[in-house]
Amino acid sequence: MQFSDVHEVVQERYGTIAVTRSGCCGPATGAAECCGEGNATLLYDANLLDGLPADVTGLSLGCGDPVTIAGLAAGERVLDLGSGGGIDCFLAARQVGPDGYVIGVDMTPAMLATANANKERMGVHNVEFRQGQIEMLPVDDASVDVVMSNCVINLAPDKLAVFREAYRVLRTGGRIAVSDIVTEGEFSDELRADLARWAECVTGAIDEGTYTALMAAAGFVEIAVTDKQDADAIVAVQPGMPRVFSARMTAVKR
Numbered sequence: 001m002q003f004s005d006v007h008e009v010v011q012e013r014y015g016t017i018a019v020t021r022s023g024c025c026g027p028a029t030g031a032a033e034c035c036g037e038g039n040a041t042l043l044y045d046a047n048l049l050d051g052l053p054a055d056v057t058g059l060s061l062g063c064g065d066p067v068t069i070a071g072l073a074a075g076e077r078v079l080d081l082g083s084g085g086g087i088d089c090f091l092a093a094r095q096v097g098p099d100g101y102v103i104g105v106d107m108t109p110a111m112l113a114t115a116n117a118n119k120e121r122m123g124v125h126n127v128e129f130r131q132g133q134i135e136m137l138p139v140d141d142a143s144v145d146v147v148m149s150n151c152v153i154n155l156a157p158d159k160l161a162v163f164r165e166a167y168r169v170l171r172t173g174g175r176i177a178v179s180d181i182v183t184e185g186e187f188s189d190e191l192r193a194d195l196a197r198w199a200e201c202v203t204g205a206i207d208e209g210t211y212t213a214l215m216a217a218a219g220f221v222e223i224a225v226t227d228k229q230d231a232d233a234i235v236a237v238q239p240g241m242p243r244v245f246s247a248r249m250t251a252v253k254r
């Protein structure tokens with residue numbers, strides 16, 4: 001499988017979603033939590049969502065709340081990998097305040113256009129959206145305090161490159177807080193080749209132990225899986241698939 005093929009299929013899917021705002025999980029799921037349309041109320045505390053426009057909450061495509069587990073403080077610089085419509089960036093922007101700054105990186109032009117339109121409408125000044133691949137971040141070395149990501153790294157074909165890049169851009173002592181889909185066991189090569197399911201946050205997911213080992217290989221320490229829930233109700237599980245989970249992972253750069 002070519003990395004560029006994965007990027008192309010994923011970008012096409014999220015470009016369409018940004019334009020149509022329809023749910024991105026397959027019709028067989030029957031549920032719309034991960035990658036679903038308007039799933040914000042399922043993922044975040046209601047008080048966090050207060051005052052966010054429906055255009056933002058309606059394009060919440062994550063599988064958890066990485067902002068809360070990041071434990072942000074005023075003045076911090078935050079990077080969101082795969083920022084989509086911007087929900088986590090806008091939530092983080094409130095928490096870091098005017099002295100903090102949030103960068104969202106996404107490769108899909110239509111997502112960036114939507115996020116920027118949301119930013120303008122909300123009058124937010126401490127958020128910036130940049131186009132780029134999370135495997136090759138358009139962000140300076142050691143320039144952020146926190147990296148977060150919500151249901152995106154499972155979509156990346158080169159996950160080690162993503163973690164290496166996250167490590168590179170973090171300052172020493174900085175941290176990463178991720179919500180993502182992981183598995184117990186690996187998908188078969190045949191299932192992995194199903195790029196439509198990959199783009200739905202299913203067959204690109206990897207075993208939890210492999211995931212944390214890649215974080216360690218990139219240099220992260222104090223790696224913890226802080227929460228893990230069965231994702232059967234979120235993604236359409238087929239015979240022959242490993243168990244699929246929505247999980248929260250944290251780690252530190254020392």
Ligand SMILES: C[S@@+](CC[C@H](N)C(=O)[O-])C[C@H]1O[C@@H](n2cnc3c(N)ncnc32)[C@H](O)[C@@H]1O
Nearest residue numbers: 014060061062082083084106107108133134150
């Ligand atoms: C499932 S959506 C999640 C969006 C957002 N994090 C949220 O919680 O609503 C995945 C997003 O990641 C972006 N994405 C996927 N793979 C990427 C990659 N390799 N580099 C940059 N962006 C990527 C897609 O364009 C899409 O906007």
